[in-house]
Each structure stands twice: as C-alpha cells, then as structure tokens.
Amino acid sequence: DSGVTQTPKHLITATGQRVTLRCSPRSGDLSVYWYQQSLDQGLQFLIQYYNGEERAKGNILERFSAQQFPDLHSELNLSSLELGDSALYFCASSAPGTSATTQYFGPGTRLTVL
Amino acid sequence: LAKTTQPISMDSYEGQEVNITCSHNNIATNDYITWYQQFPSQGPRFIIQGYKTKVTNEVASLFIPADRKSSTLSLPRVSLSDTAVYYCLVGVLRNYGQNFVFGPGTRLSVLP
Secondary structure: OOOOOEOEEEEEEOOOEEEEEEEEEEOOOOEEEEEEEEEEEEEEEEEEOOOOOEEEOOOOOOOOOEEOOOOOOOOEEEOOOOOOOEEEEEEEEEEEOOOOOOOEEEOOEEEEEO | OOOEEEEOOEEEHHHHHOOEEEEEEOOOOOOOOEEEEEOOOEEEEEEEEOEEEEEEEEOEEEEEEOOOOOHHHHHHOOOOOOOEEEEEEEEEEOOOOOOOOOOOOEEEEEEO
C-alpha cells in the first residue's frame, strides 16, 4: 500500500458524459501527478500539481482538467467522453524536498466508456 | 526529457539474476535514472534511483556507467512474484516543468 488513495476503483459511463476521479496523496506529500494508461499507449503523463498550483503539463486533452484543493487532494475531470478514453487512470504523489521522479502511485481508477 | 529504450520482453527462471538495460543516449547532466515495477492492474512501484556508478537497496541494484548513456537494473535471484513490467524513467529532481515520459517498459516473465 503506497498510501495514495483513489476513488472510485471502477467507473462505467457512456460517450459524451463527464466524470470526476479523485485522488488523495500520501500524508505530507505536496505534489500530485495524473497518468493515463491504456493498452496501446502505455503510461502517459497528464498533469502535475504542487501545493495547489499547476506545475507541469503532459499529454492532457483539452476535454480533461484537474485541480488540487487546499487539503491537497486532487480531482481529474474528464468531459465529452469518447470510447478511446477508456483506460486506467493513476494518481501519484511525491514528497517535498525529494526527487520529483520518486513517485508513489495509487491503485488507479479503471474507466470504461461505452 | 531523455527518451529511453528498453527490451520489450525478457524471460528468466526462478533463482537466476536478471539484468534489464535501459538506453538513454541524450541524458542531461541533471537527469537522474529511476526504475519502477508494475504488476497487472496496479500502479507502478518505485524500485531504485541513481545518478552514477552503483546503487543498491534491499530489492535491486542499479549500475550506471561513467557516460550515463545507459543503466542496468539488476534483480538478484528472481522469483515468480517478480514477473512484472519494469520501467526506466529519466528526469531531473525538480518539482516543476517536467514531462514524465515512461517508455513501453520491459515485460519480465519468470518461469519455474
């Protein structure tokens, strides 16, 4: 158990819908990272937040957005969902003062778009 | 961010030492090398990180030659439970402005 929690574990929805994925980082960690992992794309970095501020952007679509709240939990919002958005979505966190490449991943949310 | 290249898959037998090499020819001076392990439907798990020479922890060793253009993850005496995908990640320590690029990883199969 990495200490990072993600809810829900599974989500099934229809095309065109909007969903919100939630992540709570490890206690004391200020950075939150979001990743998408699909069978044909591997692990794709989406976005990073540090203490409420966006710090880095990867391959995040305009239909996707994220935020980090004052209590440091983060939410990833996916809208106008398409079949190709079906994937595992992982959240990771890292501690302040440590390497940003030392990340602790949550168990993931499996999103299925029908 | 340095692009990495790893073998797509490897097979080994229980009790053997496994070495997985990652190439990162355009690694930058400030880049560190980090290895992760991922089991099916689970999040990746940090294994080891290094900058140069050799790093060892209770799980693995990481060998980095002087030119740092490659690195080798060494798993001593593997067991069936080491069957997983192993990713090499190259990046700086700073907490901003990075695009964390995980390659396709190496799928290790440990056979009895």
